[in-house]
Amino acid sequence: MWRVSTLLNEPTGTTGTQTGFVEPAPSALLLLGQGRDLASERGVECTGALPAPSDPDLVERARAARAALGDRAFVLGHHYQRDEVIDFADVTGDSFKLAREAAARPEAEFVIFCGVHFMAESADILTSDAQQVVLPDLAAGCSMADMAEIGQVEEAWAVLQDAGIADEVVPVTYMNSSAAIKAFTGRHGGTVCTSSNAQVALRWAFDRVGGVDGNGKVLFMPDQHLGRNTAVRQLGMSLDDCVVFDPRKPMGGLTTQQLRDARMILWRGHCSVHGRFSERNVADVRAAVPGVTVMVHPECKNEVVSAADLVGSTEFIIKALDAAEPGSSWAIGTELNLVRRLAKAHPDKQVHYLDSTVCFCSTMNRIDLPHLVWAMESLVAGRVVNRIVVDADDAHWARVALDQMLALPGI
Numbered sequence: 001m002w003r004v005s006t007l008l009n010e011p012t013g014t015t016g017t018q019t020g021f022v023e024p025a026p027s028a029l030l031l032l033g034q035g036r037d038l039a040s041e042r043g044v045e046c047t048g049a050l051p052a053p054s055d056p057d058l059v060e061r062a063r064a065a066r067a068a069l070g071d072r073a074f075v076l077g078h079h080y081q082r083d084e085v086i087d088f089a090d091v092t093g094d095s096f097k098l099a100r101e102a103a104a105r106p107e108a109e110f111v112i113f114c115g116v117h118f119m120a121e122s123a124d125i126l127t128s129d130a131q132q133v134v135l136p137d138l139a140a141g142c143s144m145a146d147m148a149e150i151g152q153v154e155e156a157w158a159v160l161q162d163a164g165i166a167d168e169v170v171p172v173t174y175m176n177s178s179a180a181i182k183a184f185t186g187r188h189g190g191t192v193c194t195s196s197n198a199q200v201a202l203r204w205a206f207d208r209v210g211g212v213d214g215n216g217k218v219l220f221m222p223d224q225h226l227g228r229n230t231a232v233r234q235l236g237m238s239l240d241d242c243v244v245f246d247p248r249k250p251m252g253g254l255t256t257q258q259l260r261d262a263r264m265i266l267w268r269g270h271c272s273v274h275g276r277f278s279e280r281n282v283a284d285v286r287a288a289v290p291g292v293t294v295m296v297h298p299e300c301k302n303e304v305v306s307a308a309d310l311v312g313s314t315e316f317i318i319k320a321l322d323a324a325e326p327g328s329s330w331a332i333g334t335e336l337n338l339v340r341r342l343a344k345a346h347p348d349k350q351v352h353y354l355d356s357t358v359c360f361c362s363t364m365n366r367i368d369l370p371h372l373v374w375a376m377e378s379l380v381a382g383r384v385v386n387r388i389v390v391d392a393d394d395a396h397w398a399r400v401a402l403d404q405m406l407a408l409p410g411i
């Protein structure tokens, strides 16, 4: 018997025995698979009085420090952050929206970035020299961004030069990359993109080398899936137009002819969170939930986005849920903190998580309330901790690439 239950410690008003059937609570996130495997801890749910998720004393300290900082600080919260952190964010958004918000607050002395390292770097690049950007935990990196290092990218460019095609290649880097790689992109006439504007950015890039139907190429870093999905689904290219450049192999593991024939040269990188979703997950949820709409992020594999009903950025996913009919059923393939928050915000809809296992972004989760309190209390005491500073030359060229993105049509 297939049974769904609420996630983790959200009370359901039911006791959930090993043999009983528990109706899904309409206001809670439904975790595909939970409740089916009754011999494991995935088959059980927490009920009754539970401790608060955050220490109330710590919440009070956070409130006091935030009040003491007032307008001197501006707190940004990425959608994938924990609820206890989002509660203190002045604005929430995806990386693109937060970069713009940071740039639009010149009066804030401190920008406290509750997100990951590359986002804080972008905030430092886009804010004035008088502003200081703080990342509450320096260990909050991004495994995808770490899959492309500047030395590897420079070596890859040398391979393209040796193949005689560098002049017909425009680099496009996803926001989820280091400042050094954004700077590389700026120096070589390319642009940054996000999951919201990848199609526009790629069209712009191809227009610089003969158009989408020409012979020019894009070197897309570091997320192969976003690059492939955008090229195939939105630009009408074929999978054969795309090759994957593996920086750990000589010549990226490609022949000169393969590089010359390619239109999209995709860096071998991926998101460890979105890369987990599979076609099987989509098939399972369709079988279990009649009429469900499957919506996934474009960082998912091509076979997953092909099997889904809707594909879009986190901002797209949020808007789609807002506009959905009451009573409708959704299975969402993106980071779990966001999906869980959406489930709470939409008690009139059934929101399922598109995986049978819990999958938070572990690096996003490094930012927790203790780190945020420590960062804010330090600022109150006159100490700037964990400041993110991009070196001046990289900052200049990365800004060129970011400004190019902000100047794209329709952005």
Ligand code: SF4
Binding pocket: 080, 116, 141, 142, 143, 144, 145, 176, 271, 272, 273, 274, 335, 361, 362, 363, 364
């Ligand atoms: S969700 Fe993926 S891309 Fe986003 S920060 Fe985590 S690892 Fe990086």
